[in-house]
Amino acid sequence: MAVQIHETAQLLKKKCVPCEGGVPRLTLEESKQQLEKLEGWTLTEDGLRIRKQWQVKNFMAGMEFFNKIAQLAEDEGHHPDLHLSSYRNVAIEIWTHAIGGLSENDFILAAKIDEIPVALRT
Numbered sequence: 001m002a003v004q005i006h007e008t009a010q011l012l013k014k015k016c017v018p019c020e021g022g023v024p025r026l027t028l029e030e031s032k033q034q035l036e037k038l039e040g041w042t043l044t045e046d047g048l049r050i051r052k053q054w055q056v057k058n059f060m061a062g063m064e065f066f067n068k069i070a071q072l073a074e075d076e077g078h079h080p081d082l083h084l085s086s087y088r089n090v091a092i093e094i095w096t097h098a099i100g101g102l103s104e105n106d107f108i109l110a111a112k113i114d115e116i117p118v119a120l121r122t
């Protein structure tokens, strides 16, 4: 646990770097290693994206969460797929479009999303 907190903090210190391709995707092993630094994120079945789900308090809580994520995404120059269904089920997927898979950027963005306060269903 102590190691995980330290490694999450390392991710939080980083900033997404512009990616227009030309870098290799993370391997499955590398992706799993990165995932250990995060809480609640999983790999999609194809191993090419990371995903997390939340049940938020209500629709507006979801929209407020999305607005804060939108600002973060603009600041980072890296943008997640945001899903809101049945008015309060939030799911977020992140991947690096330019390489059709995962890069460190995705894990940096995920760590920063986890820092955003969100009103959850109680």
Ligand SMILES: C[C@H](O)[C@H](O)[C@H]1CNC2=NC(N)=NC(=O)C2=N1
Residues within 6 Å of the ligand: 017, 018, 019, 020, 077, 078, 079, 080, 094, 095, 096, 097, 098, 099
């Ligand atoms: C150059 C700039 O970093 C790219 O156009 C960015 C913009 N936002 C992006 N967001 C995500 N999730 N993947 C990308 O590959 C991506 N590319």
